[in-house]
Amino acid sequence: MSFSDRLVERLARADRVAVLTGAGISAESGVPTFRDPGGLWQKFKPEELANVEAFLRNPELVQGWYAHRGEIIRSVAPNPGHYALAELEQAKRHFHLATQNVDGLHLQAGSQNVAELHGNLRRIYCIDCETPASEHDLAVIEKGETARCMSCGGLLRPDVVWFGEMLPHDAYAEAYLAARQADVYLSVGTSGAVYPAAGLPIEAKRNGAYVAEINIQPSEIAFQLDETVLGQSGEVLPALLQAILGF
Ligand code: BJW
Ligand code: ZN
Secondary structure, eight states, X not given: OOOOHHHHHHHHHOSEEEEEEOTHHHHTTTOOOSSSTTSHHHHSOHHHHSSHHHHHHOHHXXXXXXXXXXXXXXXXXXXXXXXXXXXXXXXXXXXXXXXXOSSOHHHHHTOOSEEETTEEEEEEEETTTOOEEOHHHHHTOOTTXXXXXXXXXXXXXXXXXXXXXXXXXXXXXXXXXXXXXXXEEEEESOOSOSTTTTHHHHHHHHTTOEEEEEESSOOXXXXXXXXXXXXXXXXXXXXXXXXXXXX
16 A cells, blocks of 8 residues: 555645545445445346336335345444544544445444435335334345335335435535535545546546545546555555654
């Protein structure tokens, strides 16, 4: 792992720091990613699961998939990458963290100014009357059964953003503003394949930020950024934090 002196200097001096994270930051906690070998999309194609048509066609399959992921998420904990970002927030006057992850691990690690761009898997609601339900309602269903609303019998879904759906307005608006205003922008553990989130580091760069990504391999947007730091985020982020604290 190596990062440039320029990144350390820009980050140490930065007044405004903004960050985008993706599935890669939670990989070291034991949460599978989507597009890596062995990731979630290897067994299930996104078009089969992460859109509303697929859900209406086969609710049991999609509910089962989220119940399974809910179980994983309940059994894991934040890793040093999540904690380093929470510490970085404390060290900066203006800090914003936009995450595409639905696992809630940033909040669990103590990050405060967090926008969950793709929702949160632990919130469940009825697609007809919008009454919130509990995670338990998905977790207890037997294989092949459908989880339904206690009030109206409608289908229960997780409060996440599927393909073709709008991102939560306020979360995206604040992430976009933070990207435009950032002095330094970090894109961590994301393939840069899904928009509009993947456009945020590019927007930051267009507005003069120094933009670095941290990933075990260059992402799809790497060529548009200033620097790719190759390595696991659970190792790179704590090292970067140490470097700027000692600057
Ligand atoms: C490590 C590591 C370690 C591993 N350390 N790194 C512009 C152009 C083209 C298409 C579009 C466009 N704008 C919109 C679209 C359409 C679409 C889209 O982007 N399609 C693309 C496939 C091209 N976008 C949408 O539909 C979005 N909505 C929207 O645009 O609304 C407006 C609209 C509405 C109606 C009509 C038209 C427009 C919504 C996107 C929602 C995405 N939802 C999902 C599922 C969420 C719920 C769930 O979790 O189940 O979000 S899909 C999935 O991908 C999930 C993720 O958040 C997202 C991104 O994945 P991520 O996080 O990057 O994970 P991976 O696995 O891809 O990558 C992991 C990375 O980590 C890798 O790079 C590894 O190398 C790395 N890594 N270990 C550091 N230890
Ligand atoms: Zn209902």
